[in-house]
Structures are given as C-alpha cells and as structure tokens.
Amino acid sequence: MTQVDEGPESPEAPGVLTFGTPTVGEVLAERYELQEHINDDAFGRQVWRGADVILRRPVAVVMRYPGGEAAIEMLDAAVAASRVVHPHLVDVYDAIDEGTRAYVVREWVDGGSLREYVAEGPLDADRATSVACAIAQAVAAIHATGMAHGNIHAGTVLIGSDGRVVLSDARADEATTPDADVRAIGAVLYCALTGHWPHAEAGASSLPDAVRDESDRLTSPRQVRGGVPGHLSDLATDLLDPNVAPPSADVLAADLSRLEGDREEEFFSVGAPLLDFDRSGYPGTPIPERHRSVRKLVIGVAVLLVLSLVGLLLAINALNGPRQGGTTTSPTGGTATGTTPGKANGQPAVLKLNPNQIRVVDPDGDGKERKDAALAIDGDAGTSWKSNHYHDSTAFPGYKRGMGLLLDLGAPKSVASVKIQFVTPGATVSLRSASSDPGDSSDKALFEATTEISAPQPANGSTIVLAGGSEPVRYLMVWISKLPPTQDQRGYIVQVEEIQVSVNG
Numbered sequence: 001m002t003q004v005d006e007g008p009e010s011p012e013a014p015g016v017l018t019f020g021t022p023t024v025g026e027v028l029a030e031r032y033e034l035q036e037h038i039n040d041d042a043f044g045r046q047v048w049r050g051a052d053v054i055l056r057r058p059v060a061v062v063m064r065y066p067g068g069e070a071a072i073e074m075l076d077a078a079v080a081a082s083r084v085v086h087p088h089l090v091d092v093y094d095a096i097d098e099g100t101r102a103y104v105v106r107e108w109v110d111g112g113s114l115r116e117y118v119a120e121g122p123l124d125a126d127r128a129t130s131v132a133c134a135i136a137q138a139v140a141a142i143h144a145t146g147m148a149h150g151n152i153h154a155g156t157v158l159i160g161s162d163g164r165v166v167l168s169d170a171r172a173d174e175a176t177t178p179d180a181d182v183r184a185i186g187a188v189l190y191c192a193l194t195g196h197w198p199h200a201e202a203g204a205s206s207l208p209d210a211v212r213d214e215s216d217r218l219t220s221p222r223q224v225r226g227g228v229p230g231h232l233s234d235l236a237t238d239l240l241d242p243n244v245a246p247p248s249a250d251v252l253a254a255d256l257s258r259l260e261g262d263r264e265e266e267f268f269s270v271g272a273p274l275l276d277f278d279r280s281g282y283p284g285t286p287i288p289e290r291h292r293s294v295r296k297l298v299i300g301v302a303v304l305l306v307l308s309l310v311g312l313l314l315a316i317n318a319l320n321g322p323r324q325g326g327t328t329t330s331p332t333g334g335t336a337t338g339t340t341p342g343k344a345n346g347q348p349a350v351l352k353l354n355p356n357q358i359r360v361v362d363p364d365g366d367g368k369e370r371k372d373a374a375l376a377i378d379g380d381a382g383t384s385w386k387s388n389h390y391h392d393s394t395a396f397p398g399y400k401r402g403m404g405l406l407l408d409l410g411a412p413k414s415v416a417s418v419k420i421q422f423v424t425p426g427a428t429v430s431l432r433s434a435s436s437d438p439g440d441s442s443d444k445a446l447f448e449a450t451t452e453i454s455a456p457q458p459a460n461g462s463t464i465v466l467a468g469g470s471e472p473v474r475y476l477m478v479w480i481s482k483l484p485p486t487q488d489q490r491g492y493i494v495q496v497e498e499i500q501v502s503v504n505g
Helices: 068-082 114-119 125-143 178-194 230-240 249-261 294-320 443-449
Strands: 032-040 046-052 057-064 092-097 102-107 111-113 157-160 165-167 358-361 403-413 415-422 428-434 451-458 463-467 473-482 495-503
Touching: 032 057, 057 068, 068 092, 068 102, 111 114, 114 157, 114 178, 125 157, 125 165, 125 178, 125 230, 125 249, 178 230, 178 249, 230 249, 358 443, 403 495, 415 428, 415 473, 428 443, 428 463, 451 463, 451 473, 473 495
Parallel strands: none
Antiparallel strands: 032 046, 046 057, 057 102, 092 102, 111 157, 157 165, 358 403, 403 473, 415 463, 415 495, 428 451, 428 473
16 A cells, blocks of 8 residues: 655656665664565655554554755655644654664554545545545644645545554645645535646656646536535535635545535544455446435325315315214225324324325435434334434534425414424424425525424423424424433434424314
C-alpha cells in the first residue's frame, strides 16, 4: 500500500541514493528494524515497513538521502506534526538525521491510500463524505495550533483496514496557507466522488486530470458522474473555485459532520471495523437524487383513493348498521370508526393507524432516515423507528431543526392526547399539525406548513403524553427537536417504540 505521498508536485531534482543502501534486517538507531521496502516517492524518498523492536509495534520508515541541510524541511515538518495528536492524523514517533541520510519513523497504516481506491472506481456519496469529513477534522486540529499541512491529496489520505481515515506527511513551508489546505480538502472530495484529481499530478500512479469545459473551467462532480448528490457536488466545486472564499477548516468539518450524521451506517470510524468498504464493490452505485419518482406519486395517489373508498364504505355501513346494543364492523372485521371498541360515555378512544398513514419528515436531512416509520405505530413495543446516529448530542437543533413523524388521521379529528414511548428517555418532543394534504411536498416545505399545537417538552421517562389541540386536525406530527442526552456505542440516537393517538367522540 502507499505509505507516503507520491506528490502532486515533484521536486526539480529528487534525491538519488548512491551509497549506504538500506537492507532488510538492518536496525536503525538501535531500535527500528527494516523489514520490507514498500515504494519510492516522487521526492526520492524510500518507504519501508519496519518494526520498533523495543515497543514491538509496526512502523513506517521514510528515508531521505542525503540528510543534513537537505533534510531540514522534512524533519521540521515531522517534528511539527508530532505535536498534534488526533485520531485522523498519522502519529509521528521519531525524526533522526544521520548526516548521510535522514529518516522519519511514524505509524504504519495497514490499508490503502485514497488514490489506490479511486483508481478502481469513485466512491459513493456516503463514503466520500466520510473521507472528506475525517480529513477536515484533522486539518482543523492542525490549524488550531497555528500550523498548516501543505500536502493534502489522494496519496496522503490513507484508509486503514481498522476503519480509520488518516492524513499523513505534512510538509508545510512559509508559502502554505490554511485556505490552501481547505481547498485541498475540496480536491479530495472531488477526487473521491469522480476518480479525477483537479490538479496536475506527477508520477506513474497519477490520477486522470479533472474534466474541464471549453474555457478550461472545472466540471462539477455531478456532470462527471451520474448520481452524485447536488449538495456534495456544489460543495466540492465551491471549495475549488478561486472566486469563492473558502470556509475555515472547523466550519467545513462541522458541515461535513452533519452530512455524515444523516447516515445510519458508519463506513469509517475511529477504531471501528471497516464496514462494507472493500474493493469488490467498485465502481460505486450511483446515488439517486432526493426526489420522488412519478411512479411513486401515482402509487401514492392510488393508495389515497383506495383509502377514501374504504372510508366511504365504512361510513355507509356504520349508518345502516345496528344503532343499539351492537358493534358495527367493517368488511375486514375491524371497527367501523377506526378506533378501539368499548369506549363509552364520551371517553377518548385510541385511533388505529395503518402503515400507510405515517411518514418521516426530515426538513434538514437527505431523506435517508425515512425508512421504517410504520414501526412506530405497529402496536409492538419490541420494534421502533430510529434516527441515524449523531456524533454530537446538540445535533438537534445544532445541525438540523429536528425530525418528525407525520400521521394522517384519515379525516379531521379532535385529538385528546398523544402518547409517545421512547427507547431512551430525554428527547424533547412537541406536536404540530397541518390543515391540508401535504401531498408530495418537500420535507422542508411540509415542516414550514405545520403549526405547533403542543409546546416542546422533555420526555423525562421513556413515555410522555402530550395534550392535543383545541381544533380538529387531520395531519398530526410528532416533532422531535432535541436528542436524548445519553448515547450508545455509536453515538446519539432517538428511537420511538410506539405512538398512540387518542381522539374524542
């Protein structure tokens, strides 16, 4: 695997090894045993896999000939990098100058470089986001110390078999700026999404240059490859546009973290196994854009028509059925009113809901948390709808306003109360309503069309009961505006076991 960068810009005269050739089994500084020569980079440096014979751990040894003044930049960069400890930065263990040669000893990352992965096919949107997010977090940590990296590209981004995405080989000089680092993160994102590098590269393993139009302007990722989400394409393009001021690394990291938090599965995470990320899956499957197809719309309209017809038949049956002492049933054996039987004397009754009467509303997300909403009304406390995992408990309302479960009550009803059962206590929840059919509106437009009818309240226990509004409503939304304060092994998550709507009359 690549253990050192191959360089987007090569030096005019790479160092040439003329004497003192290192050999397998040689021990450097009475500590670091050379085991295998991996490769040579465009800067004339040799990369070896080795072992620290004292601490008994694998290491990477980057050797340069000669040492002395010619190696000052490499050694200084290594010393500076060793002062920043971050899970997405390669750890630097040692830097030694022997005069005739100099070498840096750092963490060995067992896996592959981003260049090697995208050479076989671009990454899908989720994986590309994870890679860019990890590198942005690493760069933000470097910038927080007042330094810059200066060497961010597809060869210095390593994806380990232990699930880590790490940045290696800082080589900043006086000309390096934080803005240049941030634009380089945009280049990494562009490369991950398209398999093209938007700058000139050197060496036999160089990636193809980015596609450009007749004016030599960079083509956006979604124009290069079908299925790239518009927000990721625009982000990469803006970061590479010299006419657009780049954000700071910490701001970019926060934005990418929000996008990464919208996903249920974690493809890369510190210390976690590498999930679903092997080379047999390339090229990645195009990601569909966030819109509903005409076919789904037609099916949805057909379902609504069937529901309306069934409701009409039930109403007719109720009017013509026995008026005293009996219970009128529908042709399928359910109650004619859609509520639980046996509620007399004007007591509220629990409304029975079917899976077609609930959907997830995610106004600030990408729609990937919309699945399994029906588990929140299936009557089984052993199942639940759940959000994605988030890295920060303040994701609601920090990264997004929240998420909702929208219920279609079938007709305007006077809601007495709504009982919500959570897996983990502590979420903040409220009720909102809409007076008209939301149809195929976007989640953002749908949320903005709703009105709060019950103020936000924290669920101190696993169950909370909210009072309904004074006016009959057909569309009722359980709105979650804050995540529970406790987390599991993967992060912060909200899980709704069951929602029960009680209606009057």
